Amino acid sequence: MHRRLHGRAGYRKVAGVTVTAALGLAAVAACSSSSTTSGSSPSVTGHVTVGGFCAPPSSSPVPYREWNEDVAAFEKANPNITIQSIYSAQCDVPATLTAQLAAGTEPDVYETYFGDLHQALDAGQAADITQYVNSKTVPVWNDIVPSAKTPVTAGKTLYGIPIFNYTQGLVINRKLFTQAGLNPDTPPTTWAQVETDAAAITKLGNGIYGYGDYSSGNNGGWHFTSELDANGGAMTNAAGTTATFDTPQGMQVLQALHNLRFTDKAMSATQGLAWGTLQKQMAAGKLGMFIAAPDDIYNVIVPIDGGNVNDYGMGPLPSVSGTPAGTLSGGDAYLFAKRDTPAQIEAGIKWLNFEDLTLGSGQFNFARTKADGQPVGFYEPQLFQGPTGTAYTSLLNKYTTINESYYTTFINANEQPDGQPADDQALYKSLDPVMLSVLTNPNADIPQLLKSATSAVNQILANSNGG
């Protein structure tokens, strides 16, 4: 799931993006006073510097400016805290994080995917923050959905703060659907319909392809997992000890992809693609459909790749039945380095509360986002429940700029979030070659590919479980 180019914080910034200076400062001041008056961290005494927060790079000028405004406002309200940002297009690069954890050189507060806690604990690099997080330091804490807290919790010990979550669906290019004579309000829900629609879109020519998918950078396995979940399968058994994707459900997914590539000729011959490539194709108007979470539209395709938000919509994940049985779900969280001082942990939590978990502030400053001409109103993240969830929806609706009807079938499908398999990245890595073979080899032996991948994954799981 290495799907996010920018750290979530970075692109949350895109979502929480920009305003006029006066509006921004007003909102920020309101939020910072709320976080200050919420009683958080009175124990942060003396000056403390805390670093590692994922900030958008200067090549994304609007979110970059907004981030810096937020930091300035926060530091003004908390003069004893200095926030050191990491300006990067992608903060959580799995290989880099793995190396940092092994060397103990991770930032004070580091961004991770939901599946990363296990390796942080194994490396001995995750601080216990249980005593620091409560309804005073993070007022919305009790309303954060349990599925977002589970990935940062081991036993009864809390190690991180979740700041984003997602499920996946089928992103469509409404403009191409219309040009191909298809109805963009009813995106395909079965693989058979995907094939038919993709073939129709491909007939538009001019380098346009109906469907795209990943097959490298762990992204092929990541998408296969989601497609398998939607088709009623699962990557492993519940205990996470045995691979379970060599099934008719797995075969059907791969066969559909193979058909799209070689029978329908609705996918490009250029394969081996990783995260970031399909978004560019979509923004350039060269791709009809691909699997993604909603934030790919508002975080990447529109603000980074220059797409027009009105050209896109979403349907549920395709499946053989037309009703997705589930979806891979994930998200992002911040963990704290074991070496952090209590003051750093308190300061880090205070910043995260201000920037990522306060309605009307940071990523949820929808007034600013709207004022800056960025799209507002997407279905995800769905981070809150209870009163905060209601307030969040109300705030979102107040500033919505997108046409929500473009996402109706995705929202109505209400896909069951299945989380991610144990040792997720390792499993995705093992499935990349399968996806690549299916998308490049006209004579791909799908049963044999699944059999070999099952053997490899069982080996990984056995090693992880002490075998």
Next chain:
Amino acid sequence: MADLVTARKADTLPPARSAAGGRAARGRAARKLVPEARRNLSAYGFLIGAVLCFALFSWYPMVREIIMSFQKTQLGVTSWAGLVNYRRIFNDPTFWTAWRNTLEFTLLALLLGFAVPFFVAILLNELRHAKGYLRCLVYLPVMLPPASALLLFSYFYDPTYGLFNDILHTLHLPTSQWVLSSGTRWPTAAMISVVIAATWMNMGGATLIYLAALQNIPGELYEAAELDGAGIVKKIRHITIPQTKLVLSMLLMLQIIATMQMFVEAFILDGGQGVNNNTESVVYLIYQYAFAMSSASNFNSAAALGVVLLVVLATFSGGYVWLTRTRDR
């Protein structure tokens, strides 16, 4: 031959260092050890710097790697694990595939990467005009950062928009998937594509070294051969190759060691694994173990595989040195 070399060396040395004088000098040096050491203080200083650098950045990591290969780390605690990491890598189904691919790359890289620069050097040596210009052209790819050169080739190889398929299409020839070809039978189209890119990237350096060696061959040898009626093939076989044997054998060993560590080429061209793992190399597998699998990443297993690679390369190098020494005698 060895006597001749010794005699030549003796001729070139100052009298105090000749065989008889050397013994006397050693005797004097033993009596004046301290003043001698003082005189060479700066030399020792430089030597210490170099030794420290090697110790810190080469030898220590190697020793550390060997230690790590027998350990495991869980929940921040490192403990001895015996041969667990070695068992893991030998039980990995991709272990042998990676070795097979690495050997395939090495052999193909030798065929192309060893022979092509040699013949390009011969051609350049024979040229009478535009020598400097062509040498510059041949060396130019070496100046490109490897990642840039490989990205360039990834565009050339693109099955949809790539230059190579455009050319084939224009000539009404069948196009190819190049690095994304799915075959697994030796030699695979995917691996040949990788080797072509690698050869283009690296041949400039080898060509210049060959060229320098060729220019040291006395012209009289060729003139004599021509008088004896030798053609170009015979001249290459009986003069050029024997006269450049030392350089050839040195580059052969360096090339084998370098190609056995293939990583960046496939990593950039096809993500490292290729279709059906047909370009996955041993070093890529090390990378996978160490970094690419997040929670299942395992530096200790990566270290074990690194040790196996080290042993293979050290054995090869040792055997090679032993064989060439024997031959010289």
